Amino acid sequence: MTKLSILYEGKAKILYETNVSNELIQFFKDDATAHNAQKLEIINSKGIINNYISEYIMNFLGKKGVDNHFIKRVNSREQLIRKVKIIPIEFVVRNFAFGSIIKRYNLSKEYKFKKPLIELFLKKDELNDPLINDDLIIELGWVNISELEDLKNKALIINEHLVNLFSKINIELIDFKIEFGKTVNDNKNKLILADEISPDNCRLWDKSTKKNFDKDIFRNNTGDLIKGYQEIVNRFEIKIES
Numbered sequence: 650m651t652k653l654s655i656l657y658e659g660k661a662k663i664l665y666e667t668n669v670s671n672e673l674i675q676f677f678k679d680d681a682t683a684h685n686a687q688k689l690e691i692i693n694s695k696g697i698i699n700n701y702i703s704e705y706i707m708n709f710l711g712k713k714g715v716d717n718h719f720i721k722r723v724n725s726r727e728q729l730i731r732k733v734k735i736i737p738i739e740f741v742v743r744n745f746a747f748g749s750i751i752k753r754y755n756l757s758k759e760y761k762f763k764k765p766l767i768e769l770f771l772k773k774d775e776l777n778d779p780l781i782n783d784d785l786i787i788e789l790g791w792v793n794i795s796e797l798e799d800l801k802n803k804a805l806i807i808n809e810h811l812v813n814l815f816s817k818i819n820i821e822l823i824d825f826k827i828e829f830g831k832t833v834n835d836n837k838n839k840l841i842l843a844d845e846i847s848p849d850n851c852r853l854w855d856k857s858t859k860k861n862f863d864k865d866i867f868r869n870n871t872g873d874l875i876k877g878y879q880e881i882v883n884r885f886e887i888k889i890e891s
C-alpha cells in the first residue's frame with residue numbers, strides 16, 4: 650500500500666489517497682482546536698494517543714458488530730481506513746447534560762437523561778455547526794428517512810457498547826460525537842461509522858472523583874491534556890510504541 654496525495658485536511662486529521670481505490674490513510678495531527686477553532690494549539694503527541702485510542706475503540710466496536718471504517722493501524726500516527734463519503738451530520742449522544750446543551754435549554758449540569766438523547770448538528774464550520782432537525786436533513790437529501798432512523802439506532806447501539814466499555818475502567822461516558830459515511834467504490838453504499846472516537850470527541854469522567862480526561866481540559870484550561878488522555882490509555886492498558 651502506497652500513500653498518495655492529500656484528499657482532505659481537517660482540524661485534527663489529514664486523509665491521504667492510497668494506491669487502493671477504496672482505502673485511505675488517516676493521519677492524526679497534534680493540533681487541538683476549541684470554540685470553533687478560535688483557540689488553537691499544537692499539543693505534542695496528542696495525535697499519537699488519539700490514533701491508538703481510536704484504534705482500540707473501533708476494534709472493540711467492530712467485534713461487537715458495529716461496521717466501521719477502521720482497517721488497521723499503520724504506524725504511530727496513521728491508520729488505514731475504508732474510504733467513505735462523510736454524511737455532514739454530527740451525531741451527538743448524551744447520557745448526562747453537559748456542554749452546549751446546558752446553555753441552550755438552561756438544564757442543570759449532570760442531569761441524567763431518562764434515556765440517551767441524540768442531537769444532530771450540521772457539520773459546517775462557517776456556520777458554527779448549527780443544530781439541525783430530521784426534516785431539514787431529509788429535505789437537504791444527504792440521507793433518506795429510513796437511513797436516518799438506521800443511523801440514529803446505530804448511534805444508540807454504539808452508546809450502549811461504549812458506556813459498558815468505559816464502565817469497566819470506572820469512567821462515565823457523559824456524551825460523545827460520531828460521524829458516519831457511505832462506502833464508495835464497492836457498489837454497496839453502506840452506511841458505516843467513520844472519523845475517530847477519542848477523548849477529543851467524548852466527555853469522560855472518573856465515576857468516583859468526576860475528574861475529566863477529555864478535551865474539556867483544553868477547552869477550559871484546567872490542566873495537562875496529555876496527562877488526561879494518557880490516563881485513558883493506561884486504564885485500557887493500551888501499549889503505545891514510540
Ligand code: UDP
Nearest residue numbers: 741747748749750824825826849850851852
Ligand atoms: N463534539 C465534538 N466536535 C464538535 C462538537 C462537539 O467532538 O464539533 C463533542 C464534544 O467533545 C462532546 C460532545 O460532542 O463530547 C457534545 O459537545 P457539545 O455539544 O456539548 O459542545 P461543546 O460544549 O463541546 O461546545
